[in-house]
Amino acid sequence: MAFAFARMNDSAYRVDTISRLAQWRIDNFGSSSYRKSDPFLIGKYLVVEKNRNLFIKLFPVIPKPARDRDNININNNININPPIASFNIRVISSLGGRKTLVHPEVKDKQLRSGEGFVWALDVQLTGRFIIDLEFLDLKTASSNGGESRSIWSEALTQNNTHSTTLSSVGRMLSESIHTDIIICASDGTIGAHRAVLAARSPVFHSMFSHNLKEKEMSAININDMSLEACQAFLSYIYSNIKHQDFINHRLDLLRAADKYDVSDLKDACEESLIEDIDTKNVLERLQSASMYRLPTLKISCIQYLVKFGKIFDISDEFNAFIQSGDRDLIGEVVNEILSAWKGF
The missing domain is CATH 3.30.710.10 (Potassium Channel Kv1.1; Chain A)
Structure with missing residues (x-):
């Protein structure tokens, strides 16, 4: 499956990603009735559309070479299979405190170009808010009708083991x-x-x-x-x-x-541990990263907690970590928090 990368020149349209998590920060929706994100690393578009209600849409972007190939070879049965996604999505608003709207978990939703997932919110949102999208799985359908397979399932461990x-x-x-x-x-x-x-x-x-x-x-x-x-x-x-x-x-x-x-x-x-960081395992993985000298995993865990705001979701667990964790590691996390606050 081909993936698209976000353009990094306009923060208003950029989606930040880490592991299987994507966040789009909308600082001021204003009077605009439509806003479309850049394509992001996991390979999808987010669209916010506002008429009377607020609509959040998620659909895949087909890479341009594949689109061109389809146009040229329209009779050659070339098939760009839509991905099948399982994910959690929520909207976090900063107005009146930290207010969170959560959509029920989406399981095995086939996302077609331009007609994927749609969430109509019946709550009026203005000003700053965050769209938080956490993929549980992302599958690609087989072109020959076989079973769909997760893009994360076997990439690390198969190598050449069938030789x-x-x-x-x-x-x-x-x-x-x-x-x-x-x-x-x-x-x-x-x-x-x-x-x-x-x-x-x-x-x-x-x-x-x-x-x-x-x-x-x-x-x-x-x-x-x-x-x-x-x-x-x-x-x-x-x-x-x-x-x-x-x-x-x-x-x-x-x-x-x-x-x-x-x-x-x-x-x-x-x-592999970087791929599926979530609120249940992030503190354990942070400590493992420190213990076994894994700098990329450590940075990913700290970013997940601080940059992506997941520290608010596990405040009790984080307080326990502060009380009993490694002092140097706690210092790194706290310094990251302070830096984030300074830039807020």
């Missing part, structure tokens, strides 16, 4: 072919291969190259991981991890990647 060579390496683990080392998790054991582990991790390589107990005992204790999480870790190392296993165990995988210096896994975890 013959990597499939064979994966079978070595799943079928315990000539294993020569035992991994002892907190609630079970898994057979593995020294050569594979050493090739993927400098820490494992060091264990097997020196007179450490793991070299003599032919066993490695990873008792801070469950058997399921350890299986996911090894599956990643052997390049046959399933996407859902990766998602389910991301924080365990991040800890293991840091402990055993598997840098590509650490990068994959950071990128």
